[in-house]
Amino acid sequence: MNYVLITGGAGYIGSHICKFFFDEGFVPVTFDNLSKGNKWSVKWGPLELGDLSDEGRLKRLFEKYSFIGVIHLAALSSVEQSCAEPNLYYKNNVIGSFNLLQKMIEFKVKNIVFSSTAAVYGNPIFLPIDEKHPTQPINPYGDTKLAVEKLIYNYSKAYEINFISLRYFNVSGSDFLNKIGEAHSPETHVIPLALESIKNNNIFNIYGDDYNTKDGTCIRDFIHVKDLGKAHFLSFKKLLSCKACEFINVGCGKGFSIYEILDSAKKITNMGVSTSIVKRRDGDPDILISNIDKAKKFLSWKPKYSDINSIISDSWKWHQIYS
Ligand SMILES: NC(=O)c1ccc[n+]([C@@H]2O[C@H](COP(=O)([O-])OP(=O)(O)OC[C@H]3O[C@@H](n4cnc5c(N)ncnc54)[C@H](O)[C@@H]3O)[C@@H](O)[C@H]2O)c1
Numbered sequence: 001m002n003y004v005l006i007t008g009g010a011g012y013i014g015s016h017i018c019k020f021f022f023d024e025g026f027v028p029v030t031f032d033n034l035s036k037g038n039k040w041s042v043k044w045g046p047l048e049l050g051d052l053s054d055e056g057r058l059k060r061l062f063e064k065y066s067f068i069g070v071i072h073l074a075a076l077s078s079v080e081q082s083c084a085e086p087n088l089y090y091k092n093n094v095i096g097s098f099n100l101l102q103k104m105i106e107f108k109v110k111n112i113v114f115s116s117t118a119a120v121y122g123n124p125i126f127l128p129i130d131e132k133h134p135t136q137p138i139n140p141y142g143d144t145k146l147a148v149e150k151l152i153y154n155y156s157k158a159y160e161i162n163f164i165s166l167r168y169f170n171v172s173g174s175d176f177l178n179k180i181g182e183a184h185s186p187e188t189h190v191i192p193l194a195l196e197s198i199k200n201n202n203i204f205n206i207y208g209d210d211y212n213t214k215d216g217t218c219i220r221d222f223i224h225v226k227d228l229g230k231a232h233f234l235s236f237k238k239l240l241s242c243k244a245c246e247f248i249n250v251g252c253g254k255g256f257s258i259y260e261i262l263d264s265a266k267k268i269t270n271m272g273v274s275t276s277i278v279k280r281r282d283g284d285p286d287i288l289i290s291n292i293d294k295a296k297k298f299l300s301w302k303p304k305y306s307d308i309n310s311i312i313s314d315s316w317k318w319h320q321i322y323s
Contacts, residue, residue: 003065008073010037020229052096062107069111082141083282093144111239128291139283164235169251173224173311174318181318208280217258219287221251224305234299251290252306
């Protein structure tokens, strides 16, 4: 059997990746502690309950399945929480990844696609951000991801680990037809928050309107979760066919301000929303826009569903089913 270990497979992005790999003939084995994920979203392969901190549990997992590779998504990922409780983030994200890599070495599993983030870059020095941009995270979350990238890179040299680290920009959208979508708790991402406010007639908080951008709100680059699923699949296929040791941006290469997101959400839902300007959240850079030339060239990938209106529309369809 083509077993692929998906850590964090019960989470938002992980569930979409499981679906993608299942459709391509792999057996996605989800390893998740369900701290943030949902049992109902694991539909395309077995769910193995466990925590990355539990080395004995990881050993039993690797004994049970003969994995051909790993997609490593399991992590805590709230920028704001990471600023308030960095200890949780270093322990869960860095030590958890260390434990996973140890088991990969022990069981001779060589291939890993790692869920990294644009947060490794910090405040951009130039735009759009390519992979050669300096990595200077401005929050502990981004720093934990950078630490894991360095860990994997050094392990790749010493232990022949074959890896692609995908640096995601902002992920949204859903595979609503398969009843999976964004269900973080608490939700911290702008598109689901905007849609929740619209649906429930709540005030939408804008975290700062004094950023150095055209309308004062943060600018972000959004990628549809289905495009991200494909990027993982193409990365994994690459690892199976040749040696790789790469860091690759995945975004759509365009930026949208919070006001632009709200305008699009209002049009798509045909509903209004009240807003309130509140203080900035810790650790938010002004602008993040990706250069995705490397993903296009190296993975032969390009975003297909990542038009901002399609992303919001698919998120809206999911929100109407889910919440
Ligand atoms: N959502 C985004 O926009 C975005 C952007 C950049 C990077 N990422 C990265 O993508 C990955 C997935 O993000 P998501 O939005 O699907 O988050 P999510 O919280 O929905 O999924 C993460 C999953 O990992 C599990 N998990 C966390 N720590 C674990 C541990 N120690 N042991 C076992 N399971 C554990 C959680 O229960 C959850 O199911 C994360 O690594 C995140 O940092 C996400």
